Amino acid sequence: MPRPILLLFTLLALLAPHPGLAEPPHHGIAMHGDLALPADFTALPYVNPAAPKGGTIRQAVTGSFDSLHPHIVKGVPALGMGYVFETLLTRSWDEPFSLYGLLADRVEVADDRSAVTFHIDPKARWQDGTPLTAADVLFSLEAQRRDGTPNRRLFYAKVTAAEAPDPQTVRFAFAANPDGSIDREMPLLMGLMPIHSKAFWSTRDFSRTTLEPILGSGPYRVASVDPGRRIVYERVRDYWGRDRPVRVGQFNADRLEFDYYRDDSVALEAFKAGQGDVRYESDPAKWATGYDGPALRDGRIVREELPNHRPEPARGLIFNTRRPLFADVRVRRALGMAPDFDWIGRSLFHGLLTRTASYYPNSELAAQGLPQGEELQALAPFRDRLPPDLFTKPFTLPEAGNGSGNGPAGLRANRREALRLLEQAGWRVRDGRLTDDAGNRFAFEILLSDPSEERVALEFARSLEPLGIAARVRTVDSAQFQARLERFDFDMTMRWWASSLSPGNEQLYYYGSDAAGQEGSRNLAGIRDPVVDALARSIAAATTRDALVGRVRALDRVLLRGHYMVPLYHSPVDRIARWATLHRPAVTPLYGPMLESWWVE
Structure with missing residues (x-):
């Protein structure tokens, strides 16, 4: 299937201070070495901070979906659901593996990576306006350890203790490996855990698929659903994180629309007919011969080959x-x-x-x-x-x-x-x-x-x-x-x-x-x-x-x-076709182009 452009992943709180948490809180975590961006950075290096808001970005994709719940095994979730949910930290796609504050504005990591403390931004809000708190984070951990996808159950099983010493703080401690070593990736994996609303799920079964829009904290919410055929997202106008440095210049379109087609050749024709604004082309044959037409010849459709330095699938x-x-x-x-x-x-x-x-x-x-x-x-x-x-x-x-x-x-x-x-x-x-x-x-x-x-x-x-x-x-x-x-x-x-x-x-x-x-x-x-x-x-x-x-x-x-x-x-390059009304920043990050930083003229 052609890949759509998506973004596209209590032991610490003992009364006495943990000796491994001596360093002051930081604005992020790097897997190895230091963070590339200073604490006072204002935007990620591959965005246009002045990008205008508005318009619609449409994608014609192949496949189907039967669920709006992407964090369990059951069902095929709709594309774009990652824009609804958020995590404590978020990636910079211009570094191999560095995370910066999102829901959490500060983070403390034990020297040996055996524990991590996240300080939740007091401004963090669910899309219904209610505060996002440590109780939601602890609920998310337990729900995904019990009913989440196998990879998350595998990772989160390493959490040996979790607690919230106050409503804005959550702390995790991790088990050692059989050889006594500490899994140094665990603080970052906890930073990337999707956070769900405890109140929302109090009357619902987390383990079941659903076509009911799920309450999130992200920049988009589900606006309409035609199961298996179409899903539309709308930008949250009062999105709590719009001024966070990791969000500036991103999520610029008012609406995101995904139209599903059973056949990719039909999806390509829909794009060429103006029913899609951007397309990632994974089929070289289509790239070589499938885009010819008046819109390409007169410049209304632009094709680009953008190099990247990430591992390809x-x-x-x-x-x-x-x-x-x-x-x-x-x-x-x-x-x-x-x-x-x-x-x-x-x-x-x-x-x-x-x-x-x-x-x-x-x-x-x-x-x-x-x-x-x-x-x-x-x-x-x-x-x-x-x-x-x-x-x-x-x-x-x-x-x-x-x-x-x-x-x-x-x-x-x-x-x-x-x-x-x-x-x-x-x-x-x-x-x-x-x-x-x-x-x-x-x-x-x-x-x-x-x-x-x-x-x-x-x-x-x-x-x-x-x-x-x-x-x-x-x-x-x-x-x-x-x-x-x-x-x-x-x-x-x-x-x-x-x-x-x-x-x-x-x-x-x-x-x-x-x-x-x-x-x-x-x-x-x-x-x-x-x-x-x-x-x-x-x-x-x-x-x-x-x-x-x-x-x-x-x-x-x-x-x-x-x-x-x-x-x-x-392919050693990303082959992307877009209508000329859709624009991208001048800088392409290490991992390749990121649609969330694009905008509509």
């Missing part, structure tokens, strides 16, 4: 290793050798995408060459449990096809190697069919939700036919797709993992053994590897940026050798 055809068919790494590696990805890239994507060779592509976090420095140090304790050539041979993707220099002969060689690996795993071609010793054929289903993904999936399935493998592509509606993903009811699917420049606890949610058995988690591949667990857990404990980068590269290298997906492609 690691997209691929993901194996469900819970299925016995894909439990053997040799099988997974073999299937990745069959396609001619060079031909797919040129024919389907006009050569505009880069083949993904990392779980953190387009960033400094991607493993390259041989492990060294901090990365080698992170891998060393597991040397006896890792393939020896991981330390001596760089990871490379199979190359074959006319664009790789070795032509069809290279593709045939890859498929011979694939058959050799399959034979080692107990599979042989008999009468043109790949079967095991019991005569069971190697056959599986590729589950999709977006018809635009069918082209790649069908090419992949066709590439397996010479190996005697029968792969069937099945596309279902978004609600059924989401339900099957949450139950891990699929053989293979086309999805992605997205990470920031400062990965942390979510890596266990993506790849950890515990998450593999937790329905609704993002460990779609069912990875259960103690080495992956240890490396993923170590990332959040890194005390320097260099250590974090080394540990992420180590995890990347181990995941790549596990062949948990057949990697596809990513």
